[in-house]
C-alpha cells in the first residue's frame with residue numbers, strides 16, 4: 001500500500017490515504033469536502049479546478065496528489081477571512097455580480113488572487129492576459145474583468 005500523503009490545506013495539516021496518482025481535485029472534493037474547486041474539463045484546459053500550490057495557481061485536475069506532498073495548498077474556501085466572510089477578491093466578484101452560472105468563478109477568483117498577491121495593482125491588460133486561459137461559457141467576461149479590476153484598485 002502507498003504511504004499516506006501529508007500536506008497543508010488552507011493552513012491546516014492534512015493526511016490523505018489515497019494513491020499518489022489520484023488527481024488533487026478528487027482528493028479536495030471527495031476526501032476533504034472542499035467543493036470550491038470545480039471539475040470542468042479534467043484536462044487542465046478550462047481552469048475551473050484552480051487552486052494555489054505554495055501560492056501559485058495550479059490546475060488540480062491534472063496535478064497528482066503525490067506532487068503536493070509536503071506543500072501548501074489553498075482552495076477558494078481558504079481565501080475567506082478568519083470570520084468566514086468573503087476575502088477581498090471574492091467580495092469584488094460579489095459586488096460586480098460577476099456570475100451567471102458561476103461554474104468558472106472558482107478559477108477566475110483563484111487566478112486573480114494569485115496575480116494580485118504578486119502585483120496588487122495589476123493593470124487591466126495584465127489581468128486580461130492572466131485570465132486568458134480560464135474559460136467561461138456564459139460570457140460574463142465583462143463583469144469578471146470589472147470585478148478583477150475592482151480588486152486591483
Ligand code: FES
Pocket residue numbers: 038039040041042043044045046047048049050059060061062
Ligand atoms: Fe481542471 Fe478544466 S477541470 S482545467
